[in-house]
Amino acid sequence: MANTYFTEDHEWLRVEGGVATVGITDYAQEQLGDLVFVELPEIGRKLAKGDTAVVVESVKAASDVYAPVDGEIIEANTSLSSDPSLVNSAATGDGWLWKMKLSNASQLDSLMDEAAYKAHIG
C-alpha cells in the first residue's frame, strides 16, 4: 500500500517499500508554467533533505527541486528528457521526477498528507 506525502515546497512523495517516487504538485507546475527542460539527477547520488535534486526550467526561469528527505537516487524519469511538458500535463503521474531509497523513513512523519497540503495552498 503506497502512502502519499506532501511538502511545503510543493513536492509529492509516493512511498512504497522504502522507496519514494518524487514529483512536484499540480499547483507547483501551474506556478512554474510551461517546462522546457528538466535537469535529472545522477543515479546513485546520495542526498540529504534540502539538497537540490533536480532543476526544472520553464521558458522564463530555472527552479530548484529539493530532496524532501534523505536518501539515494535509484531512478530518474528519463522520458522527461524528450518531453519535459509531461510535468505540466501529468505532474502527479507520468511527470514524476525521480525515485529514491529512503535512508531515514522517520522524516516522513514531518510531511503533510493531502488534506493538510490542500489547506497549505489554500
Next chain:
Amino acid sequence: MTGEDTKHLPLEDLHNAAGARFGAFAGWSMPLTYPAGVMKEHLHTREHAGLFDISHMKLFAVGGPGAAALLDRACPLDAGALEISQSKYTFFLNEAAGIIDDLIVTRLGDNRFVVVANAGNAAEDEKHLSALAADFDAKVEPLDRVFLAIQGPDAWAALARASIETGSLLFMHGVEPRQNWFMSRSGYTGEDGFEIGLPEADARDLVAKLLQDERVQWVGLAARDSLRLEAGLCLHGQDLTPEIDAASAGLMWAIPKEVRASGHFIGADALRSILERGPSQKRVGLKPDGRQPVRAGAALVDADGNAAGHVTSGGFGPSTGHPVAMGYVSTALVKPGTRLFADVRGTKIPVDVTSLPFTPHRYRKG
C-alpha cells in the same frame, strides 16, 4: 512580492478577470501569463494577434520651437530631419556614450514629438530630459495614457474590425488617429503590429472590441520577453545598460552617419573615440546545443577555457523550438559559427555564436 510602492495598471481589473498571473517588473505589478500559458501565448502572437498591456511604459510629449534641438542634444538623432509621422529608434546616452535608455521618438508636427521610454527608466528619463529642456525652448510633458500593443499577422485586421483603419501606416510611423491617441506601427515581437497610447475609457472600449475577435488574445510579459528575444531585440537593464555603448551593442544602424560625424549629442566625443579604436566586446546571438536553456548572467568561455564574454538574455524560444540567448563576446569571437561554452551550474553547455534574429522580422515596410 508586491510592496506598497508597487504600481498597478489602470486595466488591472480586466487582467484579473482574464485569469492573469501577476509578477513584479520595473516597480509594476504586471500580468506575466494568462491561463493559456507562455508557450501558447507566444505562438498565438506569431500566428494571429496578441494583445499586450504595456502601460508600464511611459509616453512623453516634447514640444516647442526648441523641441528638435533638445532631442538632438539628448539623443544621437537628427530630429529635424524626420518626416512628420516618422518614428526612430534611438537612445539617451551619458557622457561616456553608455545607454541610459533606448527609446522611440516620433515626429507628430513641426515642433511636436512623442517619446516612448521604458518603465524601469521612466523617472530617470523624465528628470534627464526635463533638466536638458531648461537650455532649450521646449517643454517635456509626461502623458497619462493606457498603452496597448497588438502584435501579429492579424493585428491590422483585428483593428480594422474594431473600426480602426491602419491601411497606409507603415512600420516605424506614428499618428494621432483620435484626440489624445497615439498609434504607431511598431512593437517588440518582430511581427507586424501596433502600439496605441490612449485614455483609459477609450482603452476599455477598444479592449472589449478587440477581445470579441477570436484572433485576439491577451499575452503576458513572459511571452513578450520570449518574443523579443527570438526577434533579437534588446531589453534595457539586461542587454543594454549605462555601461554599454551603441557600437558594442551592434546598434550603430540607429545613428545616422552625419550625426555620428558631427552631431552634438551628449556622449558624442566618447562614442567617436570608441568607434575609432573599435569596441572590445560585441553583442551576438547565441544558440545553445540541446534543450537546456542558458540564462542571463552565465559566463562564456572558449574551447581553451579562456573568458569569452557573458550571456545577457536567455531562455527558450517557443517558435524556434530550441533555447535562444544573446550576450556579449570578445570582438575576435563574433563570427557566426564560433563555438563557445556557457557555464550553467558548473556544467559547460556548448553554444554557437549566431546571427540575429532567430525568427525573421515580418514588419510592414511598404
